Amino acid sequence: MLGTIVTASAAALAGPAAGLLGYRQLKRTSYANLLRVTAPHGIDESGFVRIGGIDQWVSVRGDDRRNPVILELHGGPGASNHIYVPRTRAWERHFTIVRWDMRGADRTFAHNGPDGQGEFTLARLHRDALELTHHVRTRLGVDKVLLVANSFGTVLGLRLARSHPELYSAYVGTDQNINAGGRENSAYHALLARLEKAGKRKELAGVTAMGPDKSAWTVEQWSAYNKLVITSDPLSYDTMKTVVIRSLWFSPQHTLGGLRAYLKGMTFSERLAPEAVTIDERREGTSFPLPFFVFQGASDVLTPPRPARRFFDDVVAPVKDFALIDDASHFAGFRHPDRFLDLMLTKVRPAIAHEPARR
Known part of the structure; x- marks a missing residue:
């Protein structure tokens, strides 16, 4: 989950904004130029689609319409993956990628405003995702789409994969959340250890007072916790600065006003956090009648690999695989998009090769 981590780090934009606007341009x-789709069978479409009673931004990009179709479920909540398109351009040579700004995120948030997002619950996002899935199947003429979820999006992704395996060729989770009803607290205790080692007594006292049960936290406590998790870990903080903030600042799809709307959308969307952390993934089920994959950052301190691995070990699926991405914390797929693509091509593509691609 991203939440206000980026908002808290947005001060990094102030420096470049003062003197490097020309370089930004x-x-x-x-x-x-990199993002131009010129292949004869390529597709590059974007615009608002009426989903769940409001206009929601959807883009479809790829070099060959005959490739498998991915539906990306972004993190945050409220953190659109559209900022990472230059980093993941190579993915579009092998997959047609549908990127969606959920209600509360990026262009969907900016277009409708905070009062125009409608019902704002996980159940509503679930229904939105199903509606979008049917739209994509019709628009692109495919029977199934490949679910690829990161961070907060994995909360929604697991529910979709469980409840509607007939619509999806496989599930791929990265930065995989395992909330366990708020009781999964390995990341919490690891944060306490880092703060104690660093002599951060004030921060340590604050996190200790919150307690390990995330389901009892307020939105403000959740945001403060996420900020400390990221900034207290050198690899995570480096990724925040060099991958997330740079992707946001240099995004060819976002004006300066668009960047502000992006950050406002994340702040707005934080209200989903208390509901999300109460989910107990095991209680909801570990049976997935479709290929199931988890590709996790080996050093992820926000959604640690051990809980993800324990959940994965309990999963019953026709095909399943788990892989760690070295030199990666949270945002593993965006820090190392080449390694993530290699996993998609060597592990996922063979598992879905026999699925009917078109209708």
């Missing part, structure tokens, strides 16, 4: 132009 050069980078954005370079990325825009």
Whole structure:
């Protein structure tokens, strides 16, 4: 989950904004050129689709419409993956990728405003995702789509994969959340240890007072906790600065006003956090009648690999695989998009090769 981690780090944008607007524009132009889809069978579409009674932003990109179709479920909540398109451009040579700004996120948030997001619950996002899935199947003429979820999106992704395996060729989770009804607390105790080692007595006292049960936290406590988790770990903090903040700042798809709307959407969407952490994934079920994959950052301190591995070990699926991405904490797929793509091609593509691709 991303929440206000980026908002708290957004001060990093202030420096470049003061003196490097010209450099920003050069980078954005370079990325825009990189993103051009010129292949004869390619697709590059974007716009608002009426989903769940409101207009929601959806893009479809890929170099060959005949490739498997991915539906991305972004993190946050409220943190659109559209900022990472330049980093994941190579993915589009092998997959047609549908990226969706959920209600509360990025262009969907900016277009409808905070009062126009409608019902804002996980159940509503679940229904939105199903509606979008049917739209994509019709628009692209495919029987099934491949679910690829990261961070907060994995909460929604697991529910979709369990409840509607007939719609999805496989599930791929990265930065996989295992909330366990708020009782999964290995990341919490690891944070306490880091704060104690660093002599951060004030922060240590604050986190200790919150207690390990995330289901009892307020939105403000959840946000403060996530910020401390990221900033107290060197690899996570480096990823925040070099991957997330840079992707946001140099995004060719976002004006300066668009960046502000992006951050406002994340802040707005934090209200989903208390509901999300109460989910108990094991109680909801570990049976997945479709290929099931988890690709986790080996050093992820926000959604640690051990709980994800324990959950994975309990999963019953026709095909399943688990892999660690070295030199990666949270945002593993975006820190090392080449390694993530290699896992998709060597593990996922063979598992879905026999699925009917078109209708």
